[in-house]
Amino acid sequence: MAEIIVENLSHVYSAGTPFEKAAIQGIDLTIPQGQFVGLLGHTGSGKSTFIQHLNALLTPSSGRVLVDGEDINQDKKTRYRVKQKVGLVFQYPEYQLFEETVFADIAFGPKNMGLSAEEIEERVREAAGFVGVDESLFQASPLELSGGQKRRIAIAGVIAMRPGVLILDEPTAGLDPRGCRQIMDNICRYQKETGATVIVVSHNMDDAARLAERIIVFDHGGIAMDGTPEEVFSRPRELIDIGLAVPQSTAIAMALREKGIDLKGAVYTHEQLLDAILRAKGVDAC
Amino acid sequence: MLKDITLGQFFPGDSIVHKLDPRTKLILVIVYIIALFQAKGWISYALVVLVTVLCLALSHIRFKTIFKGLKPMLFIIVLTAALNIFYTAGTPVLPGWIITWEGIDRAAKMILRIVLLITGTFLLTYTTSPMALTDGLELLLDPLKKVKLPVHEMTMMMSMALRFIPTLIEETDKIMSAQKARGADFENGSLIQRAKALLPILVPLFVSAFRRADELAVAMESRCYHGGEGRTRMKQLKMAGRDAIALVLGLLFLAGMILCKRLGL
Ligand SMILES: Nc1ncnc2c1ncn2[C@@H]1O[C@H](COP(=O)(O)OP(=O)(O)OP(=O)(O)O)[C@@H](O)[C@H]1O
Numbered sequence: 001m002a003e004i005i006v007e008n009l010s011h012v013y014s015a016g017t018p019f020e021k022a023a024i025q026g027i028d029l030t031i032p033q034g035q036f037v038g039l040l041g042h043t044g045s046g047k048s049t050f051i052q053h054l055n056a057l058l059t060p061s062s063g064r065v066l067v068d069g070e071d072i073n074q075d076k077k078t079r080y081r082v083k084q085k086v087g088l089v090f091q092y093p094e095y096q097l098f099e100e101t102v103f104a105d106i107a108f109g110p111k112n113m114g115l116s117a118e119e120i121e122e123r124v125r126e127a128a129g130f131v132g133v134d135e136s137l138f139q140a141s142p143l144e145l146s147g148g149q150k151r152r153i154a155i156a157g158v159i160a161m162r163p164g165v166l167i168l169d170e171p172t173a174g175l176d177p178r179g180c181r182q183i184m185d186n187i188c189r190y191q192k193e194t195g196a197t198v199i200v201v202s203h204n205m206d207d208a209a210r211l212a213e214r215i216i217v218f219d220h221g222g223i224a225m226d227g228t229p230e231e232v233f234s235r236p237r238e239l240i241d242i243g244l245a246v247p248q249s250t251a252i253a254m255a256l257r258e259k260g261i262d263l264k265g266a267v268y269t270h271e272q273l274l275d276a277i278l279r280a281k282g283v284d285a286c
Numbered sequence: 287m288l289k290d291i292t293l294g295q296f297f298p299g300d301s302i303v304h305k306l307d308p309r310t311k312l313i314l315v316i317v318y319i320i321a322l323f324q325a326k327g328w329i330s331y332a333l334v335v336l337v338t339v340l341c342l343a344l345s346h347i348r349f350k351t352i353f354k355g356l357k358p359m360l361f362i363i364v365l366t367a368a369l370n371i372f373y374t375a376g377t378p379v380l381p382g383w384i385i386t387w388e389g390i391d392r393a394a395k396m397i398l399r400i401v402l403l404i405t406g407t408f409l410l411t412y413t414t415s416p417m418a419l420t421d422g423l424e425l426l427l428d429p430l431k432k433v434k435l436p437v438h439e440m441t442m443m444m445s446m447a448l449r450f451i452p453t454l455i456e457e458t459d460k461i462m463s464a465q466k467a468r469g470a471d472f473e474n475g476s477l478i479q480r481a482k483a484l485l486p487i488l489v490p491l492f493v494s495a496f497r498r499a500d501e502l503a504v505a506m507e508s509r510c511y512h513g514g515e516g517r518t519r520m521k522q523l524k525m526a527g528r529d530a531i532a533l534v535l536g537l538l539f540l541a542g543m544i545l546c547k548r549l550g551l
């Protein structure tokens with residue numbers, strides 16, 4: 001339904017001025033339909049710049065982006081249309097809410113798609129369901145709600161367009177641990193139920209390790225690592241050199257290994273850690 | 287990108303012009319504008335151009351930067367020039383044409399005057415940080431405090447406004463992208479549709495501007511800000527020898543221009 005191919009993508013901000021800045025360089029990627037991708041990278045590594053190319057908000061300085069085999073920058077119409085196929089939730093999306101009611105705000109996207117009133121209503125309910133916003137809130141003003149609720153409504157506003165690709169830029173930044181977990185689980189459910197591709201930019205290694213099937217690590221505008229969580233987190237030294245953390249379990253496993261306890265296999269979730277420790281003990285006991 | 291607008295932007299540097307006291311530069315810009323309006327003939331215009339180019343060279347500002355700043359004014363410049371070319375009586379360039387030699391002469395001088403005027407003010411804003419500018423203004427207007435004019439408050443508001451222009455532009459960019467991602471369309475449709483399309487930008491922008499203002503007020507109060515009375519500065523402004531020289535040169539320039547006008551040059 002929606003495969004993304006990125007070919008040799010580069011972007012330069014403020015080209016030709018004293019403030020020129022190459023944010024990403026020579027990115028090559030293929031993201032197949034339905035994959036759950038975690039995008040990691042330190043501050044300023046170009047993650048936000050990269051994802052804004054996937055729905056043609058930014059135009060590449062060089063290179064191409066193909067969605068379903070079609071160059072999304074080929075003409076104005078395609079650039080506009082791709083935004084319905086590829087839904088992008090910005091960092092701190094709660095600052096984009098503007099309507100008088102929660103319902104109207106979630107409906108903004110579907111309305112722009114030119115859907116009928118019934119269709120819009122159905123999609124708003126569905127999207128609110130995905131993010132866990134109760135229908136009793138529909139007539140409230142979005143500006144009066146708590147930060148976490150605002151965040152959900154903003155995410156629902158994008159989900160209501162039923163994008164085949166859902167991209168979220170640090171959706172859990174600034175939320176309490178419970179809010180983080182709920183939002184990540186909501187996103188996961190959207191992916192499972194609709195078969196959409198999901199790309200999540202995150203600074204939270206544990207979330208990335210727990211949910212993503214594939215981890216892409218950005219460093220200085222390029223891709224430093226790309227693979228399954230198992231592959232990426234089995235190279236914790238490199239992650240730390242780039243300036244990133246590793247999941248808690250991986251850090252504990254590393255410390256134990258340094259103490260001479262021989263843990264087998266890649267460890268990046270709590271379950272794996274527990275498993276590995278038990279197995280190590282079992283081997284010792286024999 | 288909205289960010290690329292250079293109008294009123296400060297380019298840090300350490301040229302002699304950058305080092306002048308902001309008060310000196312403010313006075314000089316006023317002197318420059320008065321002098322510019324004395325120009326009538328081509329010789330006096332040539333003098334102003336010469337002085338302007340000299341100042342640009344001294345401040346290490348490239349012509350390219352000035353041109354970029356002039357771009358937004360292009361429409362006004364072209365319009366004034368066109369009006370002058372077509373609506374000045376005199377000898378036609380070719381028999382039967384509306385365009386007259388006098389019209390061309392006047393249009394050329396008009397363009398020159400606008401460009402010089404803008405360049406002069408750019409020289410000030412490009413070489414003086416907004417902070418220094420408002421500090422200088424406050425000190426220059428200090429005598430007006432005697433007649434109960436809230437000079438400090440006014441300049442404080444000005445410096446805050448200047449400080450927040452880039453922030454708000456950046457914010458507008460961000461909100462615009464976010465709404466575009468939700469399918470908002472700012473480029474197509476009738477005028478009314480396009481005006482309506484601005485709502486999703488303006489509402490969040492105002493909300494965040496008020497939030498920011500609120501936060502700023504709290505932050506200032508919690509650092510014991512209580513108006514201008516008894517407030518000292520981190521950077522004391524001091525006039526130096528070069529300021530005296532610059533002021534004398536500025537006045538000489540003005541005198542020269544008045545002389546040119548008298549002589550009809
Ligand atoms: N609008 C812009 N104009 C100029 N430079 C920009 C702009 N946006 C980003 N940059 C620069 O491009 C680089 C990459 O920025 P980007 O926002 O993509 O990083 P990021 O990986 O998303 O960082 P973070 O984790 O902090 O969100 C940074 O060095 C930044 O300064």
Ligand SMILES: [Mg+2]
Nearest residue numbers: 047048091169
């Ligand atoms: Mg970012």
